[in-house]
């Protein structure tokens with residue numbers, strides 16, 4: 270029997286035998302949302318929609334893809350997306366499924382469940398990216414209903430892009446995001462570690478100080494560093510000491526190379542080149558509607574481009590193409606890191622212009638294995 274009830278999380282999911290699998294473990298599906306808001310995506314999101322279709326199509330080579338869409342865009346999305354992609358009405362304020370979607374948990378008895386975090390649009394009224402976020406907040410509730418799974422309610426404000434796990438007890442995150450006063454001012458690092466362990470079934474938290482330079486999420490780890498296998502991470506990197514990203518990546522590398530994971534292993538750190546630096550062009554900024562309460566896009570602003578922001582599917586890795594001078598090098602590295610998967614590059618500047626990338630717009634639903 271399935272249980273799609275909300276749970277007060279006492280005892281917490283970890284104590285009940287649930288944990289979050291790694292992204293590189295098998296999936297049943299991938300969830301996405303459809304971009305449309307004109308104050309974030311230029312030209313009424315038309316160019317972004319083309320990029321989202323390419324991402325969904327690439328992932329659909331390896332698993333079922335669901336795309337949630339507001340009713341007023343249903344017909345347009347259905348028309349643009351290939352027939353084998355499942356388009357479902359699922360209202361949202363924007364299109365960042367990594368952050369507003371479920372963090373799925375599995376149990377060794379074959380049950381799937383999810384964590385339902387608090388969400389405040391990356392900082393609430395103190396530096397957040399838009400208001401309101403009421404539709405985003407209901408997405409996990411609706412997906413729990415659709416799938417008929419238990420939803421563990423967490424008191425933590427947390428977005429999915431703020432964490433990565435290896436599925437063997439280790440979680441990486443950044444202080445810049447999780448300890449930011451605009452997320453969880455009432456909890457310190459120790460409280461936070463306890464909650465992460467309780468909700469995700471991890472036992473070791475690796476804290477990196479900062480996320481990518483100028484990342485508007487307050488430093489989500491998924492743009493800086495991710496697990497590519499147990500005991501191995503990919504880190505965005507530049508040798509250019511004059512680039513502000515250098516010091517950020519350098520301090521992260523120092524920590525990653527010294528730390529041991531939950532299994533007592535030293536991490537192997539693979540470096541991915543930094544694209545760019547990439548800045549917003551005048552023609553790109555001018556296509557975004559200026560509305561009060563949303564983040565303005567200014568020509569010349571540096572964007573937080575990173576090849577680490579890729580999605581690991583069952584048989585594919587879908588990576589952002591961002592800069593012709595570095596795309597091939599990044600793709601070659603990813604091909605060597607994922608020899609059993611096809612690495613598909615998707616032009617992703619339009620997604621970056623909206624403030625994130627491929628990992629941020631996707632959320633894997635793990636396969637349950639009894």
Ligand code: KQY
Nearest residue numbers: 365398430623624625629
């Ligand atoms: O990168 C993400 N995980 C979300 C970015 C939100 C940007 C909103 N403009």
